[in-house]
Each structure stands twice: as structure tokens, then as C-alpha cells.
Amino acid sequence: MKKVTAVFDIGKTNKKFFLFDKDFKEVYREYTRFEEIKDEDGHPTEDLASLQTWLKEVFDRILHAEKFDIRAINFSTYGASFVHLDDNGEVLTPLYNYTKELDPSIIESFYKDYGPEMDFAVQTGANNAGMLNSGMQLYWLKKTKPEIFKKIKYSLHLPQYISYIFTGIPVSEHTSIGCHTALWNYQKKDYHDWVYKEEIDKILPPIVSSETSINMNYNGKRIKIGVGIHDSSSALLPYIRSIRKKFILVSTGTWSISLNPFTENLLSAEDVSNDCINYMRINGKPVKSARLFLGNEYKLQVDELSERFGVDKDYHKKLKFDYATFYEINKDFEYQFAWKGFKTETMPAETKVSYDTFEDAYHHFMIELVQVQVESIKAAKGAESIDRLYVDGGFSDNDIYVTLLSHYLRKMKLRTTDASLGSALGAAIAISDTKLNSKFLKRNYSLKKHVPFIAK
Numbered sequence: 001m002k003k004v005t006a007v008f009d010i011g012k013t014n015k016k017f018f019l020f021d022k023d024f025k026e027v028y029r030e031y032t033r034f035e036e037i038k039d040e041d042g043h044p045t046e047d048l049a050s051l052q053t054w055l056k057e058v059f060d061r062i063l064h065a066e067k068f069d070i071r072a073i074n075f076s077t078y079g080a081s082f083v084h085l086d087d088n089g090e091v092l093t094p095l096y097n098y099t100k101e102l103d104p105s106i107i108e109s110f111y112k113d114y115g116p117e118m119d120f121a122v123q124t125g126a127n128n129a130g131m132l133n134s135g136m137q138l139y140w141l142k143k144t145k146p147e148i149f150k151k152i153k154y155s156l157h158l159p160q161y162i163s164y165i166f167t168g169i170p171v172s173e174h175t176s177i178g179c180h181t182a183l184w185n186y187q188k189k190d191y192h193d194w195v196y197k198e199e200i201d202k203i204l205p206p207i208v209s210s211e212t213s214i215n216m217n218y219n220g221k222r223i224k225i226g227v228g229i230h231d232s233s234s235a236l237l238p239y240i241r242s243i244r245k246k247f248i249l250v251s252t253g254t255w256s257i258s259l260n261p262f263t264e265n266l267l268s269a270e271d272v273s274n275d276c277i278n279y280m281r282i283n284g285k286p287v288k289s290a291r292l293f294l295g296n297e298y299k300l301q302v303d304e305l306s307e308r309f310g311v312d313k314d315y316h317k318k319l320k321f322d323y324a325t326f327y328e329i330n331k332d333f334e335y336q337f338a339w340k341g342f343k344t345e346t347m348p349a350e351t352k353v354s355y356d357t358f359e360d361a362y363h364h365f366m367i368e369l370v371q372v373q374v375e376s377i378k379a380a381k382g383a384e385s386i387d388r389l390y391v392d393g394g395f396s397d398n399d400i401y402v403t404l405l406s407h408y409l410r411k412m413k414l415r416t417t418d419a420s421l422g423s424a425l426g427a428a429i430a431i432s433d434t435k436l437n438s439k440f441l442k443r444n445y446s447l448k449k450h451v452p453f454i455a456k
Contacts, residue, residue, distance in 0.1 A: 001069040002027065005432065006062070008055060008162060009231070009424035010077035015051065017058050018421065019068055020428045024444055026421060028068070030058060039094040046095040048083065052165055059166075063219060072213065074226030075162040076234045076427035079179040080134045083161035084141070084152045084203075089168070092151055095158070096137055102130040106140050114194040122267050123187055125278025125286060126180040133182035135192075138200050152203045159228025160205075167214050167225050170205040175233035177207065178280020186266050186278060186286050210282035213431045226431040232279050234426030236261060236287065239390060241429060242440035246386045248377060248412075251422075252393035256294035256373060258380035263288035265382070274379040282430060290380040293341040294373060295394060300340050301365055304351075309358035316362055321403040323453065325363045337368050344372055363400065370404040377409065392417045392445075402450055410452040417445035 004019040004027060019028035032054060036044040063070060080098040083091060107128065111117050121127045131137055134157070142149045156164055157176035164170055177184050183200075185192040195201050210233075213224040229237075232251070236259055239249055246262040261281055267288065279287040306313050338351045355361040377389070389412040395401045396416040406414040425444070429436070441447040 001066065003071050004028075004068045005428045006059065006070050006073040007424045007427045008058075008073075008075045008077075009427065010051070010075070010158070010162065011231070012046075012078055015054065016424065017062075018424045018428075019062070019070070020425065022434075024425055024428060024434075024440075028062075037094070039096060039100070041100070043097055043100045045097045045100075046081070048091060048095050055162065055165060060219065063221060070221070070223060072224040072226065072428075072431050073166065074213075074427040074431045075159050075228040076231045076423040077158045077162060077228065079157065079159075079176060079230045079232070080132050080181070081158040082134055082137055082155045083158060084148075085154045085156065085164075085170070086151050087153045089153075089164075092148055093141070093145075096131065098131045098134070100131050102136060102140060103144070106143060107136070109143070110136065110139055110194075114192075118269050118272060120182070120192075121272045122269060123185050124182045124192055125178070125184070125186050125267050126182040127272055127275070127277055129180065133180060135181045135183035135195070135200070138203075139194075139198065142198060142200075154205050155203045156205065157228075157230070159230060161228075163226060163228040166218065167216060169214060171212070171227050172205050172207045173210045173212070173227050173229070174207065174280050174284045175210050175230040175282055176228070178278060178284070178286070179230050179232065180277045180279070184280070189284065211430055224431060226427065229282070229427050229430050230279070231423035232257065232259070233281060233287070234424075234430065235392075235422035236279075237282065237426035237429055238422070238436065238440065238445070240281070242436040242438060243388070243390075244438065245388055246384065247388035247390055248381055248386055250373075250377060250389065250391045250393075252294060252391060252395035254293070254295040256292045256376065256393075256395070258290045258292075258377045260288040260380040260382070260384065260386070261285070262384060262386065263382065264384065271379070271382070276379055288380055288382065290376045292373060292376040294369070297339060297341045298369065301337065301369075302362070305353070305358060305361055305365065308353065309361065311358045315358065319359060319362060319400060321400045322359070322363065325360055326367070329360070329364050329367060333367075335368060337365055339372075342372075344375075346371075366400045366404060370401060370408060373401075373405065374408045387412050389414045390417060391415070392422060403453065406450045406452045414450040414452075415441075416448050416450065417441055 007018045009016040017030040034047045034050045037047045039045045154170040212227045249259045251257045276290050335346045
């Protein structure tokens with residue numbers, strides 16, 4: 001039987017199960033999704049009971065099939081989510097969705113006691129983002145549902161709760177604590193003072209390394225069980241382990257997140273103003289990141305352009321970078337697009353497209369959009385001397401995006417990767433003793449180099 005590592009990769013939409021061999025090649029996968037249920041306020045949320053049943057059913061079935069020899073299992077999930085357990089290990093509340101609105105009076109009360117807001121953001125690497133700051137969920141529970149709060153024995157971040165289902169051992173780990181939770185003081189390298197003043201620390205289990213695994217007898221089989229890892233930090237891990245030089249990773253999708261795992265300094269007030277926040281590496285070090293609602297903006301603008309020029313809604317996917325069009329647009333360049341999801345200093349009050357063809361208008365749109373992306377990358381980079389840039393996710397396949405990015409950041413060496421397994425693979429690597437070499441990304445991630453075009 002082939003020796004494998006199992007990983008559950010739990011996204012908000014898709015729940016995935018993978019098996020990886022010793023070279024981290026995928027040998028099995030299984031997907032499912034569940035309809036959301038509603039919490040007591042009618043807000044949609046994760047169906048935790050169905051998720052728990054599926055996790056056990058899939059793992060037990062694979063074990064009993066005896067087709068693979070599972071030696072280890074780990075878990076990667078989305079962040080900003082807590083599961084609260086009572087003295088008997090029973091779940092006390094729904095898994096509150098980080099999109100749930102937080103009462104403004106709760107936020108006001110919090111910053112009155114523990115602000116000013118900017119100072120707090122600099123210390124914690126977390127801007128004021130409501131329930132997306134998972135620490136605020138604990139503060140909210142304590143203030144609005146004190147009877148339930150009193151019953152909490154442990155509050156577990158979602159990756160650690162999934163691990164707990166298999167081990168029965170409650171733990172905390174760095175990557176979940178450090179992802180814009182407002183719990184961690186990056187200056188002190190400890191929980192923020194407010195956590196102790198509100199006695200939140202009493203319900204947070206001991207912190208262990210993200211690489212910790214627990215050797216257990218599970219259904220009669222000896223298995224190494226990981227403690228779980230936050231998906232963004234997990235996706236970063238294969239790059240950190242296989243690249244020797246400093247780099248920025250731009251993870252693209254609905255959000256484009258520029259990650260700088262080599263930051264030497266804590267966030268400044270200017271960083272916070274530029275929408276920079278911190279994630280955390282598995283060793284507890286901060287990852288400076290800049291967020292941009294890029295994929296969302298792209299979809300809204302391209303839908304409008306497609307309708308305006310009467311082209312098929314998928315037509316944009318066929319377009320390649322055209323040098324002549326680029327030079328023509330650049331001769332008398334003027335900004336034409338008003339952004340819907342963010343603001344920039346150069347954007348006009350309203351969109352005014354001056355072209356007769358979709359191709360020309362789309363090229364112009366992409367020039368403006370990539371310029372915004374470049375500023376976001378520079379915000380994450382700061383004053384660091386970093387000349388390597390990696391792009392993964394949906395935009396790594398967009399020829400115009402990649403070509404323009406390599407042009408505007410020509411002093412950086414640009415590589416794209418196909419990291420569709422990113423966070424799952426990172427979780428497998430986290431609990432392995434394997435050292436990755438420089439060929440790993442080429443072999444596992446379809447690494448491609450991009451050379452800037454020569455301006456005429």
C-alpha cells in the first residue's frame with residue numbers, strides 16, 4: 001500500500017479531502033459542499049454538525065478501504081471563526097459567520113476601553129473589521145450573551161476544532177491566532193492586554209507550534225494527527241520552504257492579497273492606512289500583507305464592458321496582450337475607470353470609455369487595474385529589498401495582467417504558479433519532516449518565468 005498524508009481543506013464553499021504521496025503528489029481527492037444553516041439571528045452560517053459527520057465518514061471509509069496507508073493527517077481551514085465548547089466538549093453556539101454585522105455600539109465600547117483605534121491596529125496588525133477580527137467575536141459574546149459565555153470551557157479556532165474532532169485535545173496555534181484576529185500584540189509577542197483584562201485568555205487553550213503532531217491510535221491504526229493551520233499561512237508555506245531568497249507572493253482571486261513574509265518591521269500607521277494587515281508564519285513571525293478587492297472589481301467592470309460592446313461574457317478570457325494596442329493607449333493616457341470596490345487618487349468621478357472596440361477598452365481597463373495592483377504590492381513590500389515576485393490563483397492565467405505586471409515591476413523577477421492545491425499542500429508539508437528543494441515549485445506548481453517586454 002502507498003504511504004500517504006491525508007488533508008482536509010475546509011473552505012467556506014467547498015470542503016475537500018486530499019491524499020498526498022511522499023513527493024506531495026496528489027493521489028486522491030474528494031469534494032463536497034453543504035447548504036448553510038442560520039444562526040439565532042437568521043444569519044447564514046456553517047452547518048457544523050454536517051461537516052463533523054462528513055469528516056468522520058470520509059476518513060473512516062478511506063481507512064477501512066485499506067487502499068492507502070495513511071500515516072498522517074492535517075487540516076487547513078478558513079480563519080476568523082471560533083467554535084465554543086462547554087465542559088463536556090459539546091458545541092455551545094453556531095459557528096458565527098465573519099460576514100455577520102457587529103453592533104456598532106460593541107465596537108465603540110471596545111475602542112473606548114482599548115483604543116485609540118490606530119494604535120490598536122499597529123499593535124495587533126488588525127484593522128477594525130468587525131467579526132472578521134475573530135477576537136471581537138469573543139468580546140461580543142461576553143458582552144451580549146454572558147450566560148453562554150460563562151459556559152465556555154474552550155474557544156477553538158476552526159482549524160484546531162477540526163483537529164480536536166479527531167484527537168479530543170484542545171490547542172491554539174500561531175497562524176490562527178495571528179490572522180487579523182485583534183488578539184495578538186505583535187510588539188509584545190503575546191496576547192494583547194485586553195485579552196487578559198477581559199479574562200479571554202482563560203478560554204484559549206495552550207499555544208503549540210503549527211508543526212505539532214499528536215501520535216494517536218485512531219480506530220486501531222497508529223496515525224500522526226496535526227493541529228491544523230490557517231489556509232492563507234498554509235498556502236504560503238511551500239514557497240517559504242522551497243525558495244531561498246526573499247519574495248512577495250500575490251495570491252489572486254476575489255481578493256488579491258500581497259504577502260511579505262520577510263518584513264523586518266511592525267506595521268506603521270501609514271501601513272494601516274494603506275489597508276495592510278498581518279498574518280502569521282508558523283514560527284510566529286508576522287507576514288505583512290496588503291489586500292485588494294481585485295477579482296470582485298474585475299468581474300463587475302468586465303461584465304459592464306461586455307454588455308456595452310455586445311460581446312460574450314467569457315470573451316475576455318481569450319484575449320492576449322497586444323503590444324501595438326498598449327503603445328497606442330499610452331501615447332495620450334488618461335484615466336477612464338471609476339472603481340466600484342475601492343478608491344484611488346487618479347480615478348475619475350465616473351467611468352468614461354473612449355474606445356470603439358472591446359479589445360482596446362479591455363486593454364485600457366487592465367492597464368489601470370494592474371497599476372492599482374502594483375501599488376498594493378509596493379505597500380506590502382515597504383522598504384524591504386525584495387526582487388522576487390510570485391503570483392498564484394486566478395489571475396496567474398491572465399496574459400494581459402501578467403505581462404503588464406512584469407512591465408511595471410521590471411526590477412522584480414516575476415514567476416507564476418498553478419497552486420490550486422496550495423493550502424492543502426501546505427498543511428501536508430507542515431507536519432512532514434521533509435525538506436523541500438528549489439525544484440519543488442517547478443515540479444508541483446507548474447512554475448513559469450516571465451520576462452518584461454522591451455519598450456520601444
